Amino acid sequence: MLTILGGTDSRKNRHCDGVSRRGFLKAGGMALGGLSLAQLLKVEALAGTGSSHKAVINIYLPGGPSHIDLWDLKPDAPREVRGEFRPVKTNVPGVEICELFPRLAKIADKFSIIRSIVGAEGSHDGYQCMTGRAHKEQPPVGGWPALGAWVSKVQGPAAPGVPPHLSLMYSTGNRTWGEPGTGGFIGAAHSPIGLVARKGQNSGPAVDMVLKDMPLERLRDRERLRRSLDVFRSSTDRKGVMDGLDHYNLEAFNILTSSGLAEALDLSKEDPELVKRYGENDSKYQRDGAPKMIRNFLIARRLVEAGARVVSLNYSRWDWHGGDGMNFPRSRQEFPLLDQGLSALITDLHERGLDKDVSVVVWGEFGRTPKINKKNSRDHWPQVSCALVAGGGMRNGQVIGATNSLGEYAKDRPVTFQEVFATLYHNLGINVQTATVTDNSGRPHYLVDSGVEPIRELI
Numbered sequence: 230m231l232t233i234l235g236g237t238d239s240r241k242n243r244h245c246d247g248v249s250r251r252g253f254l255k256a257g258g259m260a261l262g263g264l265s266l267a268q269l270l271k272v273e274a275l276a277g278t279g280s281s282h283k284a285v286i287n288i289y290l291p292g293g294p295s296h297i298d299l300w301d302l303k304p305d306a307p308r309e310v311r312g313e314f315r316p317v318k319t320n321v322p323g324v325e326i327c328e329l330f331p332r333l334a335k336i337a338d339k340f341s342i343i344r345s346i347v348g349a350e351g352s353h354d355g356y357q358c359m360t361g362r363a364h365k366e367q368p369p370v371g372g373w374p375a376l377g378a379w380v381s382k383v384q385g386p387a388a389p390g391v392p393p394h395l396s397l398m399y400s401t402g403n404r405t406w407g408e409p410g411t412g413g414f415i416g417a418a419h420s421p422i423g424l425v426a427r428k429g430q431n432s433g434p435a436v437d438m439v440l441k442d443m444p445l446e447r448l449r450d451r452e453r454l455r456r457s458l459d460v461f462r463s464s465t466d467r468k469g470v471m472d473g474l475d476h477y478n479l480e481a482f483n484i485l486t487s488s489g490l491a492e493a494l495d496l497s498k499e500d501p502e503l504v505k506r507y508g509e510n511d512s513k514y515q516r517d518g519a520p521k522m523i524r525n526f527l528i529a530r531r532l533v534e535a536g537a538r539v540v541s542l543n544y545s546r547w548d549w550h551g552g553d554g555m556n557f558p559r560s561r562q563e564f565p566l567l568d569q570g571l572s573a574l575i576t577d578l579h580e581r582g583l584d585k586d587v588s589v590v591v592w593g594e595f596g597r598t599p600k601i602n603k604k605n606s607r608d609h610w611p612q613v614s615c616a617l618v619a620g621g622g623m624r625n626g627q628v629i630g631a632t633n634s635l636g637e638y639a640k641d642r643p644v645t646f647q648e649v650f651a652t653l654y655h656n657l658g659i660n661v662q663t664a665t666v667t668d669n670s671g672r673p674h675y676l677v678d679s680g681v682e683p684i685r686e687l688i
Contacts (some may be wrong), residue, residue: 282387283621283657284533286574287376287541288526288591289355289398291406291518292548295597295607296615297636298560300326300342303599310599310635313557321626329564332572338626339575339584340619341687345630345639348646349595351611353548354405358592359541360413361650361677368413369668375410376650377539378419379676382666383659388536391489395532396421397525397542402517409541414668421541424494424532425525493535494528503527503577508569518546521563523570530577533587538657547593551604556597575619588621588656590649599636613639616649621656623687647681655683 297303302316302325316325319337326334326342333340350363357363362373374382377394386393398421401407412420496504504527511521521544529540545563549556571591578584596614597607613632619625630642651661654676661681665673 282536282538283586283588284387284537285376285380285539285588285590285621285653285657286526286529286533287358287539288529288571288589289358289541289543290545290547290591290593291355291401291403291543292353292546292593293595293597293609293614294547294593295549295556295560296344296610296613296632297597297599297607298327298556299330299564300615300617301344301632301636302327303634303636306599306635309601312601314560324626324628327564329560330568332568333575336572336575339579340589340617341623341625341627341629343616343618343629343644343649343684344613344632345641345643346592346596346614346616346646346649347612347639347643349611349614351595351609352405353403353594355408355543355594356405356410357594357646359408359410361647369672369674370670371414371416371668372411374413374415374419374666375421375541376653377421377541378410378412378415379654379666380538380657380659381412381419382415383664383676384538384657386536387538388489391493391532391536392422393536393538394419394421395537395540396423397425397522397529397532397540398423399425399514399519399522399543401519401543402514406518406546407543414674415666421539424490425522489535490532493531493537496524496527496531499527499531503573506569506577507573508566515546518548519543521545521566523566526570526574527577530574530581530583530587534581534583549606550608551602551606555604556601556606571617578620584620585622586620588623588653589619590616590653591618592616592649596636612637618649618652618687621653623652623656625687627686629684629686642686644684645681647677648684651677651681652683652687655688 297310298312298314302314303311304316305311315328317328317331317334318325319334321337324337324342326337348363349357350365352364359375360373361376362368366373375394381393384393396409398407398409409421409423412418492498504524507527508523510524514520523544525542525544529542532540544567547563549559574589575584578587578589593614595609595611598610599607602608613636630644631640632638633640654661654664659676661675661677661683665675667673
């Protein structure tokens with residue numbers, strides 16, 4: 230996490246407003262082995278910006294959402310399989326989804342459903358949703374990079390002062406549900422910069438959006454921030470410090486002092502009616518999962534508008550086995566808010582003309598057992614899962630793949646995690662057949678395995 234107003238500086242060398250020069254130039258949490266952000270930027274020289282600004286919003290639903298209750302209902306199956314919900318028709322002929330998603334049903338022509346994702350390991354983490362890889366695959370030294378790390382390296386930043394790879398992932402009691410991935414072998418300079426922080430464990434105080442160790446409420450004090458920057462720049466200019474900074478120090482300084490991220494995080498800049506359209510946040514942690522911060526969907530849209538290329542976020546908790554987490558009561562609580570927030574995001578992108586440039590993917594680590602257990606819930610089912618994709622200039626308004634009559638396995642058109650990633654890279658303007666990144670040993674790596682191509686039905 231970046232620090233703009235550091236709380237660890239001594240009282241020495243402070244300006245009259247209490248802000249130290251050292252505090253402005255510190256990149257807290259981005260250091261690796263004592264390297265500053267500027268040094269990391271120098272070591273990991275960015276590859277240069279692309280010709281256009283394409284972006285991805287990766288929405289991870291921790292815990293494994295039920296494919297058979299979301300987008301792949303089986304109304305003709307036995308009761309112990311079909312469950313309590315009925316399908317509802319969408320505005321795309323022949324496509325039906327759960328009745329608890331009426332808003333999405335009205336705009337089904339603006340997204341696509343993948344009902345046949347295969348290859349889930351069954352691990353309770355977001356690793357495959359963040360990297361496209363399985364734990365069992367032998368990674369290069371340093372590990373497999375997250376989606377945004379590849380993009381950061383290949384395309385570089387799209388806007389000054391806005392890192393291309395950002396995370397709105399909350400830390401979770403089940404640690405692996407809150408991991409956005411890393412830079413892997415590509416390097417720490419391309420790891421995601423986290424923009425949210427948690428205070429307390431699970432049931433602590435309300436979660437605050439935090440940027441550079443500075444709460445959003447303080448970032449909204451634009452006048453105070455302006456005065457701080459003016460004083461800092463004036464002082465450093467008099468001392469000739471700015472003239473002595475090289476390109477990478479200036480890049481780090483731009484990130485630390487840019488208002489772009491602060492503006493994107495500040496929802497007071499949005500039309501209040503649009504903010505309401507997304508729904509109300511619930512900052513309480515869902516047991517060991519993430520809070521229901523549905524307006525982070527809107528913040529993600531604002532971040533890609535500001536210049537981010539990949540924004541990942543985790544939303545709520547979807548591991549419902551029984552007890553207080555029974556599948557159907559929890560679905561009745563969770564589905565309507567997801568319906569509201571996701572439909573608002575997809576509609577918002579279209580209204581702003583961003584539907585050709587911004588891809589959205591919504592998924593979890595695996596699906597749920599077709600047969601309902603004795604606790605009126607569904608257990609883990611890695612045999613098949615689902616995803617919803619939108620935007621990206623894709624040919625939306627369709628269903629990709631199909632499961633058998635009981636939702637047990639992919640009957641038609643199985644789709645792998647890597648194929649979804651290849652599609653996202655394609656939407657970003659990256660040719661997965663030719664683009665490579667070289668590791669420290671000089672070996673080039675393709676972004677996906679040989680033979681993996683974008684989903685042909687979507688591009």
